Structure formats: C-alpha cells, structure tokens
Amino acid sequence: MIESMKEDHHEFLDIIFFTPSEFEKAGGAWPIRIGRNIAKSNYHIGPRTTPFHYLIFVLEGEGTFIQNGHRYSLRARDAFCLYPQVTHEYWSDPKESLHKIFIAFDGKHAAELLARIGLTPDAPHRSGVLTPETASGMRAFMEEVRKPQGGASDLGRLTRFLGLFDRIAKSPATRLLQPDSATPWLQKGKEYMDIHFAGGITVEGVSSHAGVDRTHFAKQFRKAYGLSPVQYIQRLKMNQAKRLLVQTPLTLTEVAHSVGYPDLFSFSKAFKKQVGLPPNRYRTAENNKS
Numbered sequence: 001m002i003e004s005m006k007e008d009h010h011e012f013l014d015i016i017f018f019t020p021s022e023f024e025k026a027g028g029a030w031p032i033r034i035g036r037n038i039a040k041s042n043y044h045i046g047p048r049t050t051p052f053h054y055l056i057f058v059l060e061g062e063g064t065f066i067q068n069g070h071r072y073s074l075r076a077r078d079a080f081c082l083y084p085q086v087t088h089e090y091w092s093d094p095k096e097s098l099h100k101i102f103i104a105f106d107g108k109h110a111a112e113l114l115a116r117i118g119l120t121p122d123a124p125h126r127s128g129v130l131t132p133e134t135a136s137g138m139r140a141f142m143e144e145v146r147k148p149q150g151g152a153s154d155l156g157r158l159t160r161f162l163g164l165f166d167r168i169a170k171s172p173a174t175r176l177l178q179p180d181s182a183t184p185w186l187q188k189g190k191e192y193m194d195i196h197f198a199g200g201i202t203v204e205g206v207s208s209h210a211g212v213d214r215t216h217f218a219k220q221f222r223k224a225y226g227l228s229p230v231q232y233i234q235r236l237k238m239n240q241a242k243r244l245l246v247q248t249p250l251t252l253t254e255v256a257h258s259v260g261y262p263d264l265f266s267f268s269k270a271f272k273k274q275v276g277l278p279p280n281r282y283r284t285a286e287n288n289k290s
Contacts, residue, residue, distance in 0.1 A: 005036075005037070005038065009040075009042075010039065010040050010042050010043045010044065011037045011039050011040055011043055012037060012038040012040075013035060013036075013037045014035055014036050014037070014142075015033055015034070015035030015036075015037075016033060016034050016035060016145055016146055017032070017033045018030075018031050018032055018033060018034075018145070018157060020106075021154040023154050023155075024154050024157065024158060025107075027107065027158065028107050028108060028109030028110075028112070028113075029105050029106065029107030029108075029109050029110045029112075029113050029161075030105060030106060030107055030157070030158065030161065031103060031104070031105050031157055031158075031160075031161045032052050032104040032105055032106050033103070033104045034102070034104070034138070034141060034142055034145070035101070035102055035103075035142070036059075036099070036100065036102070036139075036142070037098075037100055037102075038097060038098075038099050039061065039063070039092035039097045039098040039099070039100075040092075040097065041092070041094035041095075041097065042094070043063075043091060043092040043097070043098065044089075044090075044091040045088075045089065045090050045091065046066075046087070046088055046089035046090065047066075047087050047088070048087070048088065048089075049084070049085050049086060049087055049088070050082050050084060050085075050088070050104075051084055051085070051106075052082075052084060052104040052105060052106050052110075053081065053082065053083060053084060053104065053105050053106065053111065053113075053114065054081060054082035054102055054103070054104045055079065055081050055102065055103050055104075055105075055114065055119070056079065056080050056081065056100050056101075056102040057077075057078070057079050057100060057102065057130045057134070057135065057138070058074050058075060058076055058077065058078045058079075058080075058098060058099070058100055058130070059076065059099040059100060059101055059130070059135065060076050060096075060097075060098070060099040061074075061075075061076065061092060061093065061096045061097045061098040061099055062074060062076075062092075062093040062096040062098070063090060063091055063092040063093055063096075063098045064090060064091055064093075065080050065088070065089075065090040065124075065125060066088065066089045066090065067080075067082070067083070067086060067087070067088040067089075067124050068086060068121065068122075068124075072124075072125040074090070074098065074125075075127065076130075077128045077129065077130040078125065078126065078127050078128065078129070078130070079117075079119065079125070079126050079129045079130060080119075080124055080125040080126075081114050081119045081124045081125075082124075083111070083124065086121070101135065101138050101139070103138065103141075103161070103164070105161065113165050116165060116169045117129075117165060117168045117169050129168070129171070131171050133167060133171075134167055134168055134171065137160075137163070137164055137167055138164065140160075141160045141161075141164065144156065144160065145157060145160075185210040185211055185212050185217075186210070186217075186220055186221060186224055188209065188210045188211075189206045189207065189209065189210035189212075189217060189221065189229070190221070190225070190232075192206055192209045192210070193206055193229065193232060193233055193236065194236065197233050197236035197237055197240075197259075197260065198236075198237065198240065198258065198259050198260035199260065200260055201233065203217070203218060203229045203230060206229060207229075217229070234270070234274060235274075237259040237260060237261075238270075238271060238274045238275060240258070240259050241255055241256075241258075241259045241267070241271060241279065242275070242282065242286075244258055244259070245279055245282055245283040245286070246283065246286045246287070252264055252267070252268070252279050252280060255267070255279065256268075267279070
C-alpha cells in the first residue's frame with residue numbers, strides 16, 4: 001500500500017483533488033478532495049485552520065485531536081471533523097502510527113451533512129463509528145475518480161459523495177448520534193405538507209413521515225398552528241389554485257388537477273366553500289382588478 005503513496009517528512013500520502021463544476025457548486029455541498037495517509041512517528045498537524053470541512057476516519061493506530069480547546073483521544077474506527085476557520089491540531093502516537101482516510105468538502109449545507117452523522121462543532125469526535133462498508137465505500141470512491149479516462153463525472157462524484165454520508169447515517173453505529181432536535185417532528189410534518197400538498201397525501205402519511213401517531217400529530221398540529229392538518233392541506237391547495245387562476249392561462253380543469261383534485265366538480269365545490277366564489281368568477285374578479 002505504501003508503494004502507491006507519496007512520501008514526505010512526516011507521512012505517506014495518497015490524495016486526489018477535485019475541481020467542482022458549476023453544477024456541483026449550485027448544490028448544498030460538494031467534494032473538494034479525498035485521500036488516505038499513513039503517519040510517521042513525527043506526524044503532527046497544526047495548530048492551524050482549514051478553509052473546508054473535513055471528515056476523517058481512523059483506520060489504524062492512535063493519536064490525539066484538539067479543536068475548540070477540547071482534547072480527544074483517537075483510536076481505530078473513530079471519526080473526527082475539522083471545521084472551516086477553527087483552529088485544530090492533531091498528531092500520531094509515535095508507537096501506534098495513525099492510518100487515516102478522509103474527505104474534504106465545501107458548501108452552505110456542509111455542516112448539516114456532518115450533523116446528519118452526529119458530528120457538530122461542539123462534538124467533532126465520535127468513537128467506534130467507522131464500519132468496513134464505509135471504509136470500502138471511501139476506497140471505491142478514490143479508485144473511481146482516480147481513473148484518468150472514463151472516471152467519475154461531476155454527477156458521479158456527487159453520487160458517491162452523498163451516498164457516502166447516506167451510508168454512514170444509516171449505520172447503527174451513528175444512527176443514535178444524530179440530533180433528534182435537528183428538525184422537530186412537528187416542523188418535519190408541516191414541511192412535508194408544504195411540499196407535497198398536491199400529491200394526494202393523507203394525515204396518516206404525514207404523521208408517519210414525521211414519526212408520530214396520527215392522533216397525536218393532529219392534536220399537536222392544531223395546537224401549534226390553529227387548524228387541523230386537513231385544513232392546512234386544503235388551505236395550501238386553495239392558495240396555489242388562486243395563484244394559478246390569476247397568474248396563468250391554465251383551464252379550470254388543469255388548475256384542479258394541478259392542486260390535486262381528480263375533477264373540476266370536486267375542485268369547484270371545495271374552492272367555493274373555501275374562498276366564497278366559484279373559481280371562474282374568482283379569476284374574472286381578480287383580472288378586473290388589474
């Protein structure tokens with residue numbers, strides 16, 4: 001393994017650098033570099049900062065990591081992360097050289113990716129979370145992007161990158177470390193309705209997505225927002241229908257289908273009950289205002 005790595009004064013290093021495409025940079029996070037190293041006895045990084053987020057796994061060996069004034073012991077299967085512009089320092093035990101595999105990434109949602117696997121600025125180290133599947137996935141990522149021709153495209157890099165975090169997040173070793181409060185269940189259900197209101201969703205489906213009982217969800221939703229989930233979905237449909245009636249030339253039937261009604265009759269009946277006018281009269285009245 002060392003034969004394929006570049007040697008310098010304190011380590012053997014194998015690293016691949018990426019130039020992210022505009023498509024990658026339009027997303028929430030994208031990979032910057034990926035690599036692995038074997039530390040020599042004098043291996044010592046920092047104190048310094050980095051412009052990127054780093055997720056680092058310990059394959060073998062022992063060492064020490066310091067960030068934000070906190071000290072952590074490093075051992076095989078541990079994970080630790082570096083945050084941009086935060087001073088960090090880490091080094092290897094001279095007798096138990098660190099072997100690490102790592103990925104650096106950037107983007108406005110990069111920190112959220114780390115939070116998905118239980119790593120935060122206040123808790124940048126976790127013990128025993130590296131699985132053989134994750135290690136194999138990172139090595140496969142490296143080999144795919146290393147190919148000089150026919151290697152990973154920007155879509156391929158993103159697929160591997162996000163798939164890596166998905167695999168880690170689903171691992172039993174990290175599932176319990178994910179902060180439950182990252183997206184409260186009530187907010188999670190509301191956001192689900194905000195997106196999928198026209199897709200034939202049910203309160204049962206929403207509460208299942210939020211991870212709570214239907215009755216409990218409906219009760220707490222009404223308490224928090226002043227209306228039932230059914231009423232909220234109905235309001236979302238009507239607000240979208242009003243926008244479509246005024247801002248587009250869609251027929252009434254097309255508007256009905258666009259907001260999740262199977263036919264014009266049921267849409268018109270619901271619209272008149274909610275708004276006070278049939279959809280055609282509402283469109284005429286609003287167009288006359290302008």
